Amino acid sequence: MDIIGTVLWPIKWVVELILVAFHWLFTNVGMDTAGGLTWVLSIVGLTVVIRAALIPIFVKQIKNQRRMLEVAPQLKKIQEKYKGKKDQFSREAMSRETMALYKETGTNPLSSCLPLLLQMPIFFSLFSVLNDAQKGKAGVGPLDAHLGQLFAHAQLxxxxxxxxxxxxxxxxxxxxxxxxxxxxxxxxxxxxxxxxxxxxxxxxxxxxxxxxxxxxxxxxxxxxxxxxxxxxxxxxxxxxxxxxxxxxxxxxxxxxxxxxxxxxxxxxxxxxxREARLARKGKLVSESGDVVVSIEEPKKTQREQPISKARAKKQSGGNK
Structure with missing residues (x-):
């Protein structure tokens, strides 16, 4: 087994476990054990479980993006400080100050890529599992030779x-x-x-x-x-x-x-x-702690223009 295979082995085992668990579930509710729809729904279930498990990482990513926005002005000051300086000393000093700022504020510019990077081994593991299944091979875990054959011949x-x-x-x-x-x-x-x-x-x-x-x-x-x-x-x-x-x-x-x-x-x-929605509901709180309420003005109806008695009589006569 090569290095990549060794790294992917535990992930493939978990992928097979979730896949086989959903296949068992759908089979026990009456679906065809060899049907393509059964395996497709098992793959959908696998995806939902994986993405749900990544929600905490995604939330952490959002929080880090907020912190990155907060430190953006400070980063710009550092860049302006060393603007036009291309010597080695200036580059190292700029790098040190930038890393110190990241450490001080607890930010990480690479965290936005983390959910994607964590999904890639799962994606390649699933690809490997399907590639083996199409040849009727047993997997590394719960996907045995019998299930591998079913998967290999499943059609939608x-x-x-x-x-x-x-x-x-x-x-x-x-x-x-x-x-x-x-x-x-x-x-x-x-x-x-x-x-x-x-x-x-x-x-x-x-x-x-x-x-x-x-x-x-x-x-x-x-x-x-x-x-x-x-x-x-x-x-x-x-x-x-x-x-x-x-x-x-x-x-x-x-x-x-x-x-x-x-x-x-x-x-x-x-x-x-979002602020407009909260203000309409009276749930928007300002920085001072006061509740902001948005009051919608009633729509103005067009005012009827006054007309003279002679004109009114003429109009009424024309309508007859």
């Missing part, structure tokens, strides 16, 4: 879960059209959900200062670049892995919507909308 609408779009296209002499149709639909859904998730962040959850920074331009580029990554790479993954990926994307999209609505970035459009 006549399409094998272990097959990918590219594999179905090259499946000669007969191409597997069903696989290509399902894979194409899922790629579109995956790409759309990823784009909408990023669009929520860029359009609603960024302050005016962030939108004026060079980082915002990079974020805008990623908004349109990442969907293309999903678009092209998705065609190479088996349907089983794509169901995990799509479910994870939908979870991220809904989770991001809830966070932006209830924990928006200070100064963003979402934060202003």
């Amino acid at each position: 609408f006549g399409s094998p879960l272990h097959q990918s779009f590219s594999g179905a296209m090259n499946h000669l002499p007969h191409q597997q059209t069903g696989v290509m149709v399902i894979a194409a639909i899922m790629v579109v859904l995956m790409t759309g959900s990823q784009f909408f998730t990023q669009l929520q962040i860029v359009s609603k959850n960024m302050s005016a200062e962030t939108k004026a920074s060079p980082q915002f331009k990079q974020q805008r580029i990623l908004l349109y670049l990442l969907p293309f990554v999903f678009l092209f790479s998705g065609f190479a993954f088996p349907l089983g892995v794509m169901f995990y990926w799509l479910t994870s994307n939908i979870w991220t999209m809904v989770q991001q919507f809830i966070v932006i609505r209830n924990m928006p970035t200070p100064g963003s459009d979402a934060a202003k909308a």
Whole structure:
């Protein structure tokens, strides 16, 4: 076993345990033990469990992003202090001051990548499990040889879960059209959900200062670049892995919507909308501790213009 296999072994064992547990559950409620839908729902259950387990890390990520926004002015002062200085001494001094600021405020610029980095081994483990299952191999844990065979032959609408779009296209002499149709639909859904998730962040959850920074331009580029990554790479993954990926994307999209609505970035459009909602309900508290209440003015109706008796008589006569 290579180094990667050794690192992934415990993760694969847990992935198989959750997958087999959901398969057992759905089988015991009357679903077909060899059915593709049974295995798809098992993969969805696996995704929900994994993403739910990552919620504490996601919350920690949000809190760290808030702290990063708070220290942004101090970071800018350090950058301005050493602006234009390219000597080794200045670079080291700037690096020391930056790291000291991070340590003092308890911030970590890399924490935003942590949820994604933690998901990657799980993703590759699931890919490895499905890759072994399509060959009818037993897994490293609860996914024994019998379940491996069931998984290898599981089909959804006549399409094998272990097959990918590219594999179905090259499946000669007969191409597997069903696989290509399902894979194409899922790629579109995956790409759309990823784009909408990023669009929520860029359009609603960024302050005016962030939108004026060079980082915002990079974020805008990623908004349109990442969907293309999903678009092209998705065609190479088996349907089983794509169901995990799509479910994870939908979870991220809904989770991001809830966070932006209830924990928006200070100064963003979402934060202003939240303050307006709280003010209307009388639940907004100012920095001084006073409750802010927004009172909506009644809509003004258009005032009728007074008319002379002669004009009124003329109008009434014209209506007869």
